[in-house]
Amino acid sequence: MKITFLEPLGISGESLKEIVERIVGTQHEITYYHDRNEDPAVLTERSQGADCVVLSNIKYSRDIMEKCPELKMICVAFTGVDLVDVDFCRERGIRVCNCAGYSTAAVADLVFGLVIDLARNILACNDAVRKGGTKQGLVGFELEGKKFGVIGAGAIGERVLKIAQAFGCETYAYNRSVKEIPGVTFVSMEELLKTCDIVSVHVPQTVDTIGLIGKEQFAMMKKHALFINTARGPIVDSQALADALNEGTIAGAAVDVFEMEPPVPQEHALLHAKNLMATPHVAFASRQAFEKRAVIVAENIKGWLAGNMQNEIC
Numbered sequence: 001m002k003i004t005f006l007e008p009l010g011i012s013g014e015s016l017k018e019i020v021e022r023i024v025g026t027q028h029e030i031t032y033y034h035d036r037n038e039d040p041a042v043l044t045e046r047s048q049g050a051d052c053v054v055l056s057n058i059k060y061s062r063d064i065m066e067k068c069p070e071l072k073m074i075c076v077a078f079t080g081v082d083l084v085d086v087d088f089c090r091e092r093g094i095r096v097c098n099c100a101g102y103s104t105a106a107v108a109d110l111v112f113g114l115v116i117d118l119a120r121n122i123l124a125c126n127d128a129v130r131k132g133g134t135k136q137g138l139v140g141f142e143l144e145g146k147k148f149g150v151i152g153a154g155a156i157g158e159r160v161l162k163i164a165q166a167f168g169c170e171t172y173a174y175n176r177s178v179k180e181i182p183g184v185t186f187v188s189m190e191e192l193l194k195t196c197d198i199v200s201v202h203v204p205q206t207v208d209t210i211g212l213i214g215k216e217q218f219a220m221m222k223k224h225a226l227f228i229n230t231a232r233g234p235i236v237d238s239q240a241l242a243d244a245l246n247e248g249t250i251a252g253a254a255v256d257v258f259e260m261e262p263p264v265p266q267e268h269a270l271l272h273a274k275n276l277m278a279t280p281h282v283a284f285a286s287r288q289a290f291e292k293r294a295v296i297v298a299e300n301i302k303g304w305l306a307g308n309m310q311n312e313i314c
């Protein structure tokens with residue numbers, strides 16, 4: 001089989017090769033590209049002749065796949081697969097899998113980094129010290145006793161809830177199906193938004209979740225509430241969030257994701273909103289997560305080759 005890694009995966013080429021050869025073996029033709037290129041023409045050229053390609057959050061369209069008749073499997077080295085034309089893959093019988101679970105700890109860690117920063121004004125405090133200032137106007141609040149709500153109680157959402165409990169928060173969740181998570185009260189999304197002091201979004205991007213949170217939903221929230229989005233940008237109406245912050249509908253927000261991958265245009269509404277902290281789609285990215293991801297990729301390929309597909313999307 002010809003297996004092509006269309007981009008690097010965040011670890012050294014030597015480490016990636018060692019992991020793949022240890023798990024998949026050396027009997028296949030494996031090609032590694034050590035630069036990231038999103039040009040469809042380049043991706044098409046790199047994919048030629050491949051039975052399996054590996055990519056992360058690069059748009060992989062029908063136009064590319066139509067020019068790659070040998071393609072049988074796509075391993076998405078990411079949790080979301082929204083940038084791959086999955087409908088076309090189903091039509092063509094191309095198998096698709098993801099790397100669910102590799103970034104669970106990393107994303108949850110960043111959620112609380114953002115929450116604590118907003119709650120305790122850490123960046124503003126740092127700036128005040130450097131400018132000869134004091135804590136005046138910068139005294140924040142503790143997480144203990146706050147009502148913490150998660151929209152989407154999958155693996156990441158569940159970990160966030162458990163960490164929130166460790167901080168002494170009351171925990172609430174809205175999920176498509178009710179789960180049994182000790183100490184978590186499952187409620188409607190409307191009730192969660194009205195009840196919680198902190199709301200964190202952890203649903204995948206699908207046709208049903210695009211625009212899930214907008215003006216109507218922000219209007220339900222408490223004026224002192226914090227809103228966190230480390231899921232996908234299009235799930236939240238950015239202009240509505242910016243308006244909610246600028247108008248004082250909610251107190252603060254942090255986003256790691258936008259409608260596009262960074263760099264984010266300077267005119268983007270959220271970059272000019274009050275009390276908004278932004279990070280450049282980094283929640284999933286840690287050294288440990290990248291190592292875990294490489295192992296999952298290799299195990300996915302091994303399973304596919306053995307006829308025992310895992311992490312299957314289609």
